Amino acid sequence: MIEIKDVCKAFNGRDILLGISGQFKPGDTSLIIGGSGTGKSVLLKCMIGIIKPESGHILYDGRDFHNSSEEIQKDIRREMGVLFQGGALFDSKTVLENVKFPLDMLTNMSEKEKIDRAEFCLQRVGLENAGQRTPSEISGGMKKRVGIARAIVMNPKYLFCDEPNSGLDPLTSVRIDELIKEITDEFGITTVVITHDMSSVMGIGESIMFLYKGKKLWEGDNSNILQNTVPELNEFLFSSKLLQDLRK
Numbered sequence: 126m127i128e129i130k131d132v133c134k135a136f137n138g139r140d141i142l143l144g145i146s147g148q149f150k151p152g153d154t155s156l157i158i159g160g161s162g163t164g165k166s167v168l169l170k171c172m173i174g175i176i177k178p179e180s181g182h183i184l185y186d187g188r189d190f191h192n193s194s195e196e197i198q199k200d201i202r203r204e205m206g207v208l209f210q211g212g213a214l215f216d217s218k219t220v221l222e223n224v225k226f227p228l229d230m231l232t233n234m235s236e237k238e239k240i241d242r243a244e245f246c247l248q249r250v251g252l253e254n255a256g257q258r259t260p261s262e263i264s265g266g267m268k269k270r271v272g273i274a275r276a277i278v279m280n281p282k283y284l285f286c287d288e289p290n291s292g293l294d295p296l297t298s299v300r301i302d303e304l305i306k307e308i309t310d311e312f313g314i315t316t317v318v319i320t321h322d323m324s325s326v327m328g329i330g331e332s333i334m335f336l337y338k339g340k341k342l343w344e345g346d347n348s349n350i351l352q353n354t355v356p357e358l359n360e361f362l363f364s365s366k367l368l369q370d371l372r373k
């Protein structure tokens with residue numbers, strides 16, 4: 126479980142996160158949603174340790190990440206998988222080499238063990254035949270799958286996905302969401318997804334936190350989000366004329 130307690134962050138005197146608290150449970154796909162500039166990515170960066178919060182605590186199964194020894198921080202980092210928004214794949218490496226990369230960097234496994242593990246992960250995301258291609262030779266949806274395979278190659282306890290649907294068509298988006306949810310269920314991962322995609326909210330939002338101007342204004346799930354009474358959340362959910370009409 127990941128617990129965040131009263132996390133605050135400011136840049137150049139401007140408050141970005143104003144005391145965010147919440148819990149993310151194992152086996153759940155938890156979403157952080159909100160409009161542009163509300164602090165979702167900054168919160169994610171605090172969680173994965175790219176940014177240090179000014180105050181507050183981020184606990185990984187009870188271990189206070191930012192207030193732990195370097196050794197414990199290293200342990201926690203090894204338990205994280207991250208799917209970056211742009212994919213962050215190496216164009217000069219093959220798909221298989223991209224997936225294997227964290228194993229090369231962080232383990233003492235033999236080459237055969239690393240290849241077996243990378244191939245298992247590629248198979249899990251439905252790309253068993255794409256290992257020898259390079260990222261430039263595959264589609265956007267396939268790149269996301271490679272990113273997911275690489276994010277799970279170290280068998281993470283915690284998985285972070287930054288806007289996994291960006292740049293994808295609606296059908297591919299749903300497939301990527303479903304894959305993230307399946308993997309989360311199957312391996313009991315604590316998964317945190319940043320999104321502003323309404324179909325993700327309704328499709329995989331087992332736990333949802335809504336941020337607005339650096340504050341958490343609502344939390345719940347996809348079964349009760351449409352009944353919420355928070356004006357800012359409704360404005361976010363029903364931003365388009367089409368959705369407003371459908372709601373009516």
Ligand SMILES: Nc1ncnc2c1ncn2[C@@H]1O[C@H](COP(=O)(O)OP(=O)(O)OP(=O)(O)O)[C@@H](O)[C@H]1O
Nearest residue numbers: 136137141159160161162163164165166167168321
């Ligand atoms: N390193 C930084 N230095 C200064 N300001 C920053 C920095 N990183 C983020 N910000 C500011 O923090 C605010 C929140 O940014 P953040 O990227 O978290 O938004 P977001 O909710 O993820 O938006 P989007 O959905 O558009 O990605 C923005 O006003 C941004 O300009």
